[in-house]
Structure formats: structure tokens, C-alpha cells
Amino acid sequence: MDMGLKGKNVLVLASSKGLGKASAELYAKAGANVMITSRTEENLKKAAEDIKKHAEGKVTWKCCDVSNPAELESLIESTVQEFGGIDVLVNNAGGPPPGMFEELGDEEWEFAFQQNLMSVVRTVRLALPYLKESRGKIINITSISMKEPVDGLLLSNVFRMGTAGLAKTLSRELAQYGILVNSIGPGRIATERLVELDGKRAERLNTSPEEVRKETEAGIPLGRYGKPDEFASTVLFLGSSLNTYITGQMFLVDGGMSKAY
Numbered sequence: 001m002d003m004g005l006k007g008k009n010v011l012v013l014a015s016s017k018g019l020g021k022a023s024a025e026l027y028a029k030a031g032a033n034v035m036i037t038s039r040t041e042e043n044l045k046k047a048a049e050d051i052k053k054h055a056e057g058k059v060t061w062k063c064c065d066v067s068n069p070a071e072l073e074s075l076i077e078s079t080v081q082e083f084g085g086i087d088v089l090v091n092n093a094g095g096p097p098p099g100m101f102e103e104l105g106d107e108e109w110e111f112a113f114q115q116n117l118m119s120v121v122r123t124v125r126l127a128l129p130y131l132k133e134s135r136g137k138i139i140n141i142t143s144i145s146m147k148e149p150v151d152g153l154l155l156s157n158v159f160r161m162g163t164a165g166l167a168k169t170l171s172r173e174l175a176q177y178g179i180l181v182n183s184i185g186p187g188r189i190a191t192e193r194l195v196e197l198d199g200k201r202a203e204r205l206n207t208s209p210e211e212v213r214k215e216t217e218a219g220i221p222l223g224r225y226g227k228p229d230e231f232a233s234t235v236l237f238l239g240s241s242l243n244t245y246i247t248g249q250m251f252l253v254d255g256g257m258s259k260a261y
């Protein structure tokens with residue numbers, strides 16, 4: 001199926017691994033020009049090589065710490081210089097540190113604020129002139145926690161909901177320019193981040209990561225963790241020409257795990 005993405009210009013943040021990389025891969029396969037980013041050059045080079053194997057469009061990369069305003073500004077400038085504009089912006093960032101209220105100090109709160117909320121604010125602000133020109137799309141990768149709090153992930157519960165609130169507001173403010181804005185929250189998707197979280201939970205419960213996964217999967221109606229490309233398919237659809245009227249929505253890709261509406 002033609003997704004209407006051939007020749008479109010897509011920027012995917014935090015995309016050398018996990019959900020960001022999976023999303024970038026699908027856009028590249030669909031014919032889009034894709035800019036991938038990460039803080040680590042080595043990871044980016046490897047990711048670019050992997051994505052290029054099946055890409056129909058151009059794939060390039062640039063190092064960027066999403067919590068650094070100057071690096072975000074440089075990233076947007078490089079993307080526009082490389083491609084000529086931006087049609088789809090996929091906001092993404094590593095998950096904030098896990099922990100409960102009494103375990104977290106100001107340093108962790110400030111880190112999560114900059115990485116998971118202000119990064120989205122700044123990137124949208126910088127990309128907005130180009131998204132207005134293209135009548136583009138903004139997709140925010142958040143977490144299941146934007147609809148249902150997750151035990152032990154206080155910072156995610158707070159800042160993912162903040163990002164979702166930002167996206168809902170932007171969907172109304174930017175509709176006059178034809179820009180569509182949506183948020184997508186993963187449930188238990190099999191990524192390195194999930195391995196880390198399962199390990200942390202296993203330590204707290206004095207059990208094994210395998211037992212944590214088994215117990216968690218028992219609470220997922222589909223009975224398993226999701227695959228990164230299953231999540232990325234929703235990111236692809238929302239940024240494609242097939243989406244012409246969906247905006248301001250919060251989607252969960254979680255195998256039915258969340259009980260929230």
C-alpha cells in the first residue's frame with residue numbers, strides 16, 4: 001500500500017535504538033527521507049547502516065542530546081539543510097529514571113523535565129515554521145502512563161501526561177495550519193528499555209527478570225510483549241497521507257494491557 005511518504009522528510013528523535021529506530025525504519029522503507037538522532041555517534045552509525053539496507057528514501061544522522069537546546073536547534077537546521085523541509089516530526093526521548101516519590105530528588109526531577117517534556121516543547125517550536133509550510137504532522141512517543149499510572153515510574157507518570165496535555169492543546173492551536181498532532185504510548189514492548197525496567201523491578205521484588213516478564217505477560221490480554229515494529233506501524237500510519245483527520249488523540253499500543261479508555 002502506498003502510504004504517500006515517498007519524498008517526504010521525516011525527523012525521528014532518539015532513534016538509534018528501540019521504538020525510535022523501529023519507527024525510522026518503517027518511514028525509510030515507505031520511501032521517506034529520514035533523519036535519525038542519538039547522543040552516541042557509534043550507535044547512530046550502526047543504526048543508519050541497518051536502516052539503509054531496506055530504505056527507499058535517503059537516510060542520514062546527527063548526534064543530538066534532546067535535553068540540550070543548542071543541539072536541538074542545530075538538529076533542525078541540519079535536517080532542513082539536508083532535506084529542504086520537515087513533513088513529519090516524531091518526538092521521542094529515553095525514559096526517565098524509574099523510582100518512587102521518596103527515592104527521587106530534585107536532580108532526577110529536573111533531568112526528566114528537560115528530557116521528556118521540554119525537549120518536545122523546544123523541538124516543536126523550532127520545527128513549527130517548516131511544519132506550517134508542509135501542513136505536516138507531529139507524533140509524540142510517550143508511554144502507557146499518559147493514561148494509566150505505572151507503579152515505580154513516577155517521573156514517567158508526571159511528564160508523559162504533561163506531554164499528552166501539550167499535544168492536545170497543540171492539536172487545537174495548530175489545526176488552522178493543517179498540522180495534525182497525536183500521541184502514542186507503548187505498553188510492554190520488547191526493547192532494551194523494557195529489559196532495564198524488568199531488571200529493576202526484579203531487584204525490588206527479589207526475583208528474576210524472567211519471572212517479572214512471565215507475571216506481566218499474564219496481565220496482558222494478548223499474552224505477550226509487543227514487538228517494536230508493531231508499535232512503529234501506528235507511528236507510520238499517523239504520519240502518512242492516510243491520516244487526514246485524526247488529531248489530538250492519545251493512542252495506546254499495549255495488547256489491551258491498560259484498563260483506561
